[in-house]
Amino acid sequence: MSWDLLLLPIPAGYASVDGGGERLDVVLNHRPFPSDLATPPLGTHEQVKAALLSQLPSIEFWDTRPWGSLAGPTWSIELNLGSADPVESITLYVRGKVDDALQAVFAIAEAVGCCVINM
Template identity: 40%
Template sequence: MSWDVLIFDAPADARSVDQLPQDFIPPPLGAGPDVRRWLRENLRDLDLSDPAWGRMVGPTWHIELNIGSHDPVDSIMLYVRGGGDDVLAVIARIVATVGGRALDISTGEFLTGEPTQTAGWHGFQQYRDQILRGS
């Protein structure tokens, strides 16, 4: 179970996925080799031994980056597990590195990078903890 965040190039004025045109096709983030190089240069803790799947491990969280093998790279899906709000700053760094915007799949809203924007992340953790307690 993970909190899923999709990074893709979206219009800056859209606050949620509902505000994207129905025929919207995002432009690529960049050529595959360029995107991987940018990530390696800016995220020291990133393991890209599998170029299609990056991995980052923090003190209380884990992120898998599904970059895929397509060239160019249209989007990157992040699968975030664990806890701690410091992971939000890491997601913001990933977005700043590759460009585009981060869409919280659980809420349908774009992350703005504001420290107070934690509803999707906290909601995921509460749901996960509830499921685990019920097991």
């Protein structure tokens, strides 16, 4: 099984996501997330890595790419910080028994102050 997730620092008040066909809209009281609302950056690559490692020290980051990985007994997660600096979002690629990975997924999101969005 696989599961792709987006981590974004969504402002307070936007609490749910509406998959609405082909578009993914974050909604507040059933109103779409404004297209011109910019989310704040998560920090530089080094700041984001430090925040993640402070909560999950077993994450391994590549030296040459903005990627990392974390593995449990029945699952693995690849983290893509993207090439932009500062980091604007994180994409997670969860493989294996995704239900077993939920605790790690939410720990990653909490470490960087993000909401988890199913892609």
